Amino acid sequence: MAQQFVQAEIQGDKVVLFVKPTCSYCITAQNVLSKYKFKPGHLKSIDISARADMANLQEYFLELTGARTVPRVFIGEECVGGGSDVEALHKSGKLESMLQSIGALR
Template sequence: MSEPQVILYTKFGCPYCARAKRLLDEKGVAYTEHDITMGGAKRDEMLARAPNARTVPQIFIGATHVGGSDDLAAMERAGKLDALLAG
């Protein structure tokens, strides 16, 4: 089974985005980042995937919508992030 794709929707200069990316980097996780600072198609894609999302980052691991930086950190503290990343 392959590892799930990790996608982050971010905005330029966002400290929460930087924190989420730092956690994933420290874990050696490859991710795709979509900068939605100027809106556009990727912002629309994010809203289609998470209709109530109004903040960034919005993090998806495979089909799972993790939420934001605090949600990602909480999963790590609870010991649940590695299992989700493993697929």
């Protein structure tokens, strides 16, 4: 069930963040991504903290990405890691080209 949910959300042309609202790394990732001009519907944050299957989702993240922590940030179907990873990609200039390569930016 968790696997189908995640796979349905991570499509090739979207950026999806799986987050918890109180997580500082989640806020960092959201702040970095807010600097970019996304096409409508191409950036999505999913709060997993209220979901009954949260533990299952985090177990699936571990299996899929090697970590169960949030945020799990997917650019298209590729997980690029968490908040500090997104920040590092932004600072190095790689994030913008990754976002452009999936057609997520205006």
